[in-house]
Amino acid sequence: MKEVRTRFAPSPTGYMHIGNLRTALYAYLYAKHFDGKFVLRIEDTDQKRFVKGATEVIYDTLKTTKLIHDEGPDKDGGYGPYVQSERKEIYKKYALELVEKGYAYYCFCGQNEEEHGEDAEQEVEQTYGYNRHCRNLSKEEVEANLKAGKSYVIRQKIPIDETVTFHDEVYGDITVETNTLDDQILLKSDGMPTYNFANVIDDHLMNITHIIRGKEYISSTPKYQLLYNAFGWESPKTMHVSTIMGKNADGTVSKLSKRHGSVSFAKLLEEGYLPEAVLNYIALLGWSPKMEQEIFSLEELAKLFTEDGLVKTNAIFDYKKLDWFNNHYISNLSHEEFVEHSKKYIETLPQDLKDKWDFASTLAQGRIDKFSQIAELFDFVENYEDFDLMELENKKNKLDKQQSLEILKEILPQLENIEDWTVENINKVAQDYATQKEYKIGKVMWPLRVAVTGKVVTPGGGGEMLYLVGKEKSVERINKTIERLLKEI
């Protein structure tokens, strides 16, 4: 069997959209599944859009996601150059070949509206696209224009009254009438090819066997097919993948974009998502392994990934489910890894808490969905507000405010006596007190925890919370709570 070669062909825009990353993932997985090659090609034919440092974003993303390419601008595999702007002459040669064969033509119309306008519209029966003004220029006219130094583009000569069919591995056979196709530009006036032309040439020249790309290219594919036919080339197999959508505030859905949340890989990382979690999640958006397992390593995915699991329908990006994946991956981090990852998120934390981070981090791990939640999780250490005293009542522990008051009053002096403010010592005081009063430990811990943190939901148990808040502040807050209770009861 022929070696499988897939490609990821991003345009250097300066950021990596999550949908784009998923395409890269799929292309990578497909190649790896068949022990083939994953090729990186930079599609930078739009000079106006040049963004400095944009290719670095691409390299960085592939590196941190471990989607290692086998060939690319930095890894020659014999099919280079892998940057389209460096292949300019190649495209020109092939464009001319097409002109020669009658599948393309010079167009001198320029970019202004009038020449594309209505007057010529009746000539060719179409109300869209280019009016084909230059389609039938004589050889002499073309020569004359060329000699005069007129700027030109080369357009594809779409056949009239024909039908094109291509086969997609996901969507099956798709047939369109050529009359609905535009004489698209192949070579721009600056001599650069359009994406539409370059991708066909490159995929062929680079021996790409399987094209995996977004569904939005499905309607352009007939034009590519015509190009392959014109050259007499075998077209690579295509696998179009569904679009990732986002849910709008008004309930409608549209292509995932910034207004739906973070959509670039870098942004997601910034928020504190792990690359593995993001990859695992997006792998399952539009593709299914058809089994119950959901957590997969890259290796496992590669083993499982084939076009069979590709889904035709668009998928809505669900940040909640991403959170679940991320929570899972965070929980599985070693303590050292967790501390390492959390470093840049604890900078704004109070110094005291930073000093205790080795301990506090063990509470945070497993309790957060993403690292950016750390500050909020420990907010109570610094900030304390009068909470609703009703929170001191707890059914399960058969607690009411009266009892909470009593417990707080009785245990406070004992807490104040603690010399060495450690979780163990705090717990011991509480335990001894509970034993003496014949209370369940929970009954003692509840009011303590709530009084000191001002919250019902905390990242750990009572002893742990008192330790984090510190002796001085704990005592102060318990006192305050007692006062408030006395006033109310």
Place this chain on the structure above:
RNA sequence: GGUCCCAUCGUCAAGCGGUUAAGACACCACCCUUUCAAGGUGGUUUCAGCGGUUCGAAUCCGCUUGGGACUACCA
């Protein structure tokens, strides 16, 4: 507008002529518990509609409706 594509719980999805229509996220309840989380158990919720074909349709066909993409000298 034209062309093409799509349609199973709120979301991701399995299913590919005969199933009690999987599973996961979310949600709810209960259990466990030193709170929360995690974990365990259980539950609510889905075949867009209408016609065919068939002994039998979520599965095949048609129409309707709804959604999406494309319609650049962008990719």
